[in-house]
Amino acid sequence: MVRLVLVLGDQLSLDLSALRKADKGSDVVVMAEVMGEASYVPHHPKKIAFTFMAMRYFATDLRAQGWSVAYTRLDDPENTGTITGELIRRAAEKGAAGVVYTEPGEWRLIDALAEMPLKSHCLSDTRFIASHKEFEDWADGRKQLRMEYFYRDMRRKTGLLMDGDKPEGGKWNYDHDNRKPAPDQVDFEGPLRFAPDEDVLVLVSERFSGNFGDLRPFWFATTSAQAQEQLAHWIDGGLPKFGDFQDAMLNDQPFLYHSLISFYLNAGLLDPLAVCQQVEAAYHAGNAPLNAVEGFIRQIIGWREYVRGIYFREGPDYTARNGLGHDRALPDVYWGAPSKMNCMTQSVAQTKEHAYAHHIQRLMVTGNFALLAGIDPAHVHEWYLAVYADAYEWVEAPNVIGMSQFADDGIIASKPYISSGNYIHKMSNYCGSCAYRVQDKTGENACPFNLLYWHFLDRHRARFKSNPRMGNMYRVWDRMEETKRETILREADQWLAKLDQGAAV
Ligand code: FAD
Numbered sequence: 001m002v003r004l005v006l007v008l009g010d011q012l013s014l015d016l017s018a019l020r021k022a023d024k025g026s027d028v029v030v031m032a033e034v035m036g037e038a039s040y041v042p043h044h045p046k047k048i049a050f051t052f053m054a055m056r057y058f059a060t061d062l063r064a065q066g067w068s069v070a071y072t073r074l075d076d077p078e079n080t081g082t083i084t085g086e087l088i089r090r091a092a093e094k095g096a097a098g099v100v101y102t103e104p105g106e107w108r109l110i111d112a113l114a115e116m117p118l119k120s121h122c123l124s125d126t127r128f129i130a131s132h133k134e135f136e137d138w139a140d141g142r143k144q145l146r147m148e149y150f151y152r153d154m155r156r157k158t159g160l161l162m163d164g165d166k167p168e169g170g171k172w173n174y175d176h177d178n179r180k181p182a183p184d185q186v187d188f189e190g191p192l193r194f195a196p197d198e199d200v201l202v203l204v205s206e207r208f209s210g211n212f213g214d215l216r217p218f219w220f221a222t223t224s225a226q227a228q229e230q231l232a233h234w235i236d237g238g239l240p241k242f243g244d245f246q247d248a249m250l251n252d253q254p255f256l257y258h259s260l261i262s263f264y265l266n267a268g269l270l271d272p273l274a275v276c277q278q279v280e281a282a283y284h285a286g287n288a289p290l291n292a293v294e295g296f297i298r299q300i301i302g303w304r305e306y307v308r309g310i311y312f313r314e315g316p317d318y319t320a321r322n323g324l325g326h327d328r329a330l331p332d333v334y335w336g337a338p339s340k341m342n343c344m345t346q347s348v349a350q351t352k353e354h355a356y357a358h359h360i361q362r363l364m365v366t367g368n369f370a371l372l373a374g375i376d377p378a379h380v381h382e383w384y385l386a387v388y389a390d391a392y393e394w395v396e397a398p399n400v401i402g403m404s405q406f407a408d409d410g411i412i413a414s415k416p417y418i419s420s421g422n423y424i425h426k427m428s429n430y431c432g433s434c435a436y437r438v439q440d441k442t443g444e445n446a447c448p449f450n451l452l453y454w455h456f457l458d459r460h461r462a463r464f465k466s467n468p469r470m471g472n473m474y475r476v477w478d479r480m481e482e483t484k485r486e487t488i489l490r491e492a493d494q495w496l497a498k499l500d501q502g503a504a505v
């Protein structure tokens, strides 16, 4: 009897558990471009195009390997518009007895598939290093779920950068060496650029031109072979300085020494363990220093696995958390409206152009600003989910709701990631070309990050005053002259009022 095998747009891996379970001779793979997935948030057009191109190439690969694939294009007149609708339609068409699928990365779709009126079998997603059970076993009974300890277990489990039972070089974490400010010159040319599928670009431009984001030029890799080329190119040229400049930001330099592989990892075109093994091999061959290699491997087997563990442990209501009670609407600057803040303008402009921003831009510019300004975390979450080509809820939500907005009340972060303009000034050259003055703490030209930093601390005093990691901040605030504190709070309120009125602040 025929069985259907679902392959979603972020499950493009030949060793997907559903494919491994299936029978090539009798089962039918179902892949579908559907409006339901393409519009549940207003995705960046590059993200939609990337997904459709990669899905089409993957279907071609599967057919070449002997699979029978029922592929629905977005403009197919029979298209029902949802993944479950397509499964029901294909089940009737093929006379299928049921569906086998790999667990999706969003509760929304997990629930929809579970409620589908078809006999179905959901398998674990084995493309991760830690299973749900392993994460639960690690997390259960701990007061705090600190990534660092989970990461050490993943090092032991994978054997990556291990010297027997000791960490390579004697330390688990070389982050201290990874905070150099922006370099004067970047001597790595950034990601490889690949030719797109023009049919998909036309389709996406016809249907999604109202979405925020530039569709062209389109340069992403869309096959696993191309993604592998990009990885090799970056290991060769970008990895050696990745650690040093991981937190740096420069005007008109969106990529610096970053790997630009999150899209490919998350869509299934690259395997995380294999990626880390190649990066480790570069270290053993003497081609990259330990601080870079350890820093990179930590992001993948540490942070990436850890945030996934949190998403599934915390459940579907995680995205609705709002521990700090923030309720401001997302300002238009996030959708490209003019702003005098150069750091925001730079980060949003490159997001619009590339559907990409690197970690520190997401955390310490757009995320920091949203947190300081008290923006509703649900709106912030939707924005990040829409505008980045690597965004799926399992990875985006813990980074936004937890790490960036502290809306989960400290499950992920032990203190909020907030900073005044000083941090941005230290790590970038943004402030030099900004209409505001980062040195000014008050006054007409004061950097808004300076005003809002104290405003945040003051309005959340009851919540954070006893946090041992924030004592210093409150001591500095309390030592300031009262009139200065009053001026800062008044000017911050005035600035926020202008923001709410839609002024180009
Ligand atoms: P590099 O800087 O080269 O890092 C290498 C890899 O490490 C990345 O490709 C990624 O797979 C992994 N990684 C690094 N940091 C994290 C992290 N915090 N969580 C998970 N994986 C990590 N990453 C996503 O993949 N999807 C998202 O939707 C996403 N949203 C984010 C939202 C916010 C507010 C923040 C602060 C971070 C977010 N991240 C997200 C993490 C990180 O910013 C991106 O993974 C990274 O910028 C991708 O670019 P890169 O491939 O050049 O990464």
Ligand code: DLZ
Binding pocket: 007, 008, 009, 010, 011, 032, 033, 034, 035, 037, 038, 039, 043, 047, 048, 051, 083, 104, 105, 106, 109, 392, 393
């Ligand atoms: C992101 C995305 C988009 C834009 N379109 C599709 C689609 O048409 N068909 C599909 O199977 N998957 C798509 N995806 C990826 C899914 O949204 C993703 O599989 C779920 O959000 C679970 O992570």
Ligand code: SF4
Binding pocket: 340, 341, 342, 343, 344, 420, 421, 422, 424, 425, 430, 431, 432, 434, 435, 436, 437, 438, 447, 448, 449
């Ligand atoms: Fe951003 Fe303030 Fe620097 Fe301007 S001065 S770039 S607003 S941190």
